[in-house]
Amino acid sequence: MKKDSKKRSLIEVGSDVVLGCAIATVMNYTILPHYIDTIQTGEFWGMLSISFWYVAASFIRKYCVRRWFAKRPKILERFK
Numbered sequence: 001m002k003k004d005s006k007k008r009s010l011i012e013v014g015s016d017v018v019l020g021c022a023i024a025t026v027m028n029y030t031i032l033p034h035y036i037d038t039i040q041t042g043e044f045w046g047m048l049s050i051s052f053w054y055v056a057a058s059f060i061r062k063y064c065v066r067r068w069f070a071k072r073p074k075i076l077e078r079f080k
Helices: 006-028 032-041 044-073
Strands: none
Touching: 006 032, 006 044, 032 044
């Protein structure tokens, strides 16, 4: 297996961070309004369920970004 170049890794990480920020912003507007009472009371299990949504989204996002970069080496050859 070929080792990733530093530029390719930087592009992958940058893409992942930008995408993650966009997804988190959308999640803030869609998920958090359902948890207003939970946030105000600080209920442990409610806060844990909010964390679950963000962890699940980040896991799926990172997996998809990693697979996309692994399958498309030719697209990023120009950055070598």
